[in-house]
Amino acid sequence: MDIYNKKLPTVKQLQYFVAVCEERSFRGAAEKLGVSQPPLSVQIKELEEKLDVMLFLRNSHNVVLTTEGEALKLRVTRLLNELCTITHAIKTKDVAKPVFGTTKTLSFDFIPSIKLFFSNFGEQIEIYKHNYTSKELLLELQKENIDFALVSDYPMRNQNDNSLLIHREPLLLVLPESHPCSQQEKVDLNDVTDLPLFWFRSYLNPVFYQQCEHVFKTLNFPLIRRAELPDSLSMLLEVSLGKGMMLLPQSMAQAKVTGVVYKQLIRNQDRKLSIPVYLMWRKNLPKNSLNDVIITYFQDKLCDV
Incomplete structure (x- = not known):
């Protein structure tokens, strides 16, 4: 029999066999392997058919190795340990994953372009x-x-x-559905200064805070600020009640909340408020x-x- 013979047992079948030997139970072996019992039984049956021997004597309570099973257990255990050693030796020579x-x-x-990167390089x-x-x-x-x-x-x-x-990640304006600007395709911040803006403190991100301040200072009327609440959902619920508005990165503006709409800003503001x-x-x-x-x-x- 050569190494390419299709009747050779698979590594999975040998692993399942050793697990049953160690646990002396099909149920225990299945739990150890993290599989259900039926596929385990199928693999053992196929192994016995390939070898043309009975490996176990079993009933509803006990599993006993046959003489052929005992002999196979010793050889298979050595074989799998050697395979583990070979695999480990090869892996240690591989470049560590960044x-x-x-x-x-x-x-x-x-963010589609970055999501594609993780899809392409996820295994590496x-x-x-x-x-x-x-x-x-x-x-x-x-x-x-x-x-x-x-x-x-x-x-x-x-x-x-x-x-x-x-x-560059654009910011979306989060408005109450009841606000007149909610019907517009793109919104000018000058038209929503009647609503307070949930906003972060400058020390959390000084650079981006100043970037936004430059834009806010160009508005016809100053924006009223409200301190951010502990979580986004609480703020979205406040917005839905007409008690404020938010600016969220587009990738974070995915929650569907009744009474809330997400709107793009007009071109000039959109570019200046994007997140690098x-x-x-x-x-x-x-x-x-x-x-x-x-x-x-x-x-x-x-x-x-």
Whole structure:
């Protein structure tokens, strides 16, 4: 019999066999493997048919290895341990997956160009486990806890930084459905100064705060500010009652709330209030083909800035 023979057992069948041997129970083996019992039984039956021997004597209460089963268990256990050793040895020679941090300010699932990147590279990168702000991610880059970061903005940006501007995220105006401007396709902030704006404090994002202030100061009347509530849903409910309005990144404006509408701003305001999104990478980023491909991908593919 050669190594390409279709009657050779599969690795899965051998794994299932060893699990039953160790647990002395089909139910216990199924739980250990994280599968249901019927497919486990099918795999064992197919293994016995391929080998043309009975491996287990079983009834509703007990599972006993036959003489052939005992002999096979020793060989298969050695074989699977050797396969594990080989696999581990190969993996340790592979390039470590670069770790990506993504700011919680934006929802990248709703930014098509960046979502496509994660779809294409999902198997080759690792997403950082912490849900951090841009400021926190920059600290993680400095500590070399992550390799890349997608941040929505950051202070004191230096042209020598390892960074690329890859996207501009527009802000949408969130209005009560009862407001007259809710019927317009695009809204001028000058026409909604009768509503207070839920707004963040400057220390949370000084650069973007000042960017917005430059636009707000050009309005005919000053905007009334309301302190942000603890969560977006509470603010959306307030907006639905006509008690205020919001400016949200387009990718975060997905919640459907009765009495609330999302509107684009007029062209001039829309551009000036967009949020720049940067790809950052750490200064001592390992020089390898995967990291080069990632940076090149963003340089070549993401041209929506």
